[in-house]
Amino acid sequence: MAAIAEMPNVADPAPTKKARSRKALKQKTASTNEANIVAETLAESSPAAAALLPEAIAGKENHESLSKKTKKGAAKGKKQQQQAPEVSSFEKELQEMQEQLEKLKIEKEQTEEALKAREETLKQKEEEIETRDREQEKLKIELKKLQKMKEFKPTVTFPFGLSVKDQEQDKKDKKKNSTKKPSPPYVLWCKDQWNEVKKANPDADFKEMSNLIATKWKTVTAEEKKPYEEKYQAEKEAYLKIVGNEKREHEAMRLFEDEHKQKTAMELLEQYLQFLQEADKKDTKKAKKEKDPLKPKQPMSAYFIFSNERRAALVAENKNVVEIAKITGEEWKNMTDKQKSPYEKRAMKNKEQYAREMEAYKQKKDEETADMKKEEEELMKLQKQEAMQLLKKKEKTETMIKKTKETLQKQKKEKKITDPNKPKKPASSFLIFSKETRKNLAEERPGTNNSTVSALISLKWKEMSEEDKQVWNSKAAEAMEVYKKELEEYNKKVVAEEEAAAALMNKDN
Structure with a gap:
């Protein structure tokens, strides 16, 4: 409890x-x-x-x-x-x-603007890169073309294509060989009298001598001057003949050169077109320099003679090319002078033989060059003859043109004065077209030459179709019909006047 x-x-x-x-x-x-x-x-x-x-x-x-x-x-x-x-x-x-x-939001807008600007700059850079690439491609194509042009080797001869040095040398030779101008009678007389005046005045300098001779020349009579003047005239005639012939030759050669240039240009064009076709079909490779087969080969050295003899035995032993070169090199190094002497003697003999062959080859080449020069000289003579023939043809044509012009002028003078009342022939369709177009062109292009205007008119007329030309043809046809009617009336009047005149003559008789 x-x-x-x-x-x-x-x-x-x-x-x-x-x-x-x-x-x-x-x-x-x-x-x-x-x-x-x-x-x-x-x-x-x-x-x-x-x-x-x-x-x-x-x-x-x-x-x-x-x-x-x-x-x-x-x-x-x-x-x-x-x-x-x-x-x-x-x-x-x-x-x-x-x-x-x-x-x-503001920051976002700013970033978007910055991104847009960057994109634009990037686009510009890309465009620049693309343009650069295109330019580089163009340059590459041009380079390829130039390389192809280098590979192009024409077979056309250029006898007149002299270099700058050759032209200068040719000018010098011409100056040396050129005929001198004849000296005037006073200079000829001075040459004869210089020694006499010098004897009389031994102390006189050049200026005094020239003054004395000039005073003496004034006293010389016309009869005494006559032989010097005759000599000068004879020399002058001979000089003018030579200069005239040279001028004619030069003009003839110029004509011949022009013709030859045209021919060579056409040949070159054909060859270049063929070359381009072949280049398109095949990739042209660099051609090696053609060696002269007649040129003697250089002799082998003592080591090469030894290596050639030794190679056969080493090849029989199945040795490689590199191994053969190493073995022959080591053996040659280890050989004594006595062992090397037979190969060196053979090399010396080959060298002497090569020198003889080279002398013979050079002589042959010199003879060939001399023959070529002779052929070129003969060719030049032939060309000069052809040039002279061309010049003669040109002169003939020029004389013919002159004669025809003179005869036409005489005929125009001899022609009777035409009747002013006689109706004139109407202009053709082209002339009617040219009159109207000339006005329009003068307004469109003020200050242009008449020749250029006429050329433009002819081009326009050629380019026009038949339908467009029909307008001008119809105008010309209408004018022609009017002209025919006027001619008939005029002829009737002339006949009536002649009959009246005849009747008057009969009455008088």
Whole structure:
């Protein structure tokens, strides 16, 4: 009974209601594990206490639920108090967020503009690179063309294509071989009188001598001057003949050169076109320099003679090319002077023979060059003859043209004066077209030459279709019909006048 009486003191929650605090509640609230432990201890001590334990635990749970309800009420009150400042802080945060969003939008727009500018610059750079690539491709194509042009080797002869040095040498030779102008009679007389005047005046210088001779020339009579003048005239005639012949030859050669240039140009064009066709079909390879087969080969040295003899034996032993070269080189190094001497003697003989053959080859080449020069000289003679024939033909044609012009002028002068009343022939369709177009062209292009205007008119007329020309043809036909009617009337008048004149003559008779 004593144990049962003491139980309310252990599990009584009533006195704890006055002092409500979180710390006190925490101390008094026991977990389920702790309650189980207390129950176990009480059950061990006394069975009566164990029977009353569930009631105590239930009372404790009620106390905990009450404390929780009070806590919730307090929390609600606090929340209602804190709601007002929380709303104001939320509005501030919203404003800040909106400002940040606006800033982000501005930054986004700026970045988009920067990206657009970058894209434009990249596009420009890409275009520049593309243009550079195109230019490089064009340059490559031009280079290929130039390389092909280098490979083009024409077979046309250019007898007149002299180099600058040759032209200068030719000018010098012409100056040396050119005929001198004849000296006048005064100079010829001076040459004869110089020594006599010098003997008379040995101390006189050149200026004094020239003055003395000039005064003496004034005293010379016409009869004394006559032989010098005759000599000068004869020399002058001979000089003029030579100069005239040279001029004629030069003109003839110029004509011949022009004709030859035209022919060579046509031949070159044909050859170049053939070359281009062949180049399109095949990739032209660089042709090696053609060696003269008649030129003697250079002799082998002593080492090469030895290596050629030794090679046959080493090849029989199945040695490689590199191995053969190494073995022959080592053997040649290890050989004595006595062992090398027969090969050196053979090399010397070959060298002497090569020198003889080269001398003969050079002589042959010199003879060939001399023959070529002779052939060129003969060719030049033939060309000069052909040139002279061309010149003669040209002169004949010029004389014929002159004669025809003179005869035409005479005929025009001899022609009777035409009747002013006779109707004139009408202009052709082309002439009518040219008159109208000439006016239009003069307005469109003021200051142009008549020759250019006439050329433009003829081009327009050629380019015109038959339908367009029909307008001008119809105008010309109408004018022709009017002309025919006027001619008939004029002829009738002339016949009537002639008959009247004849009748008058008969009356007078």
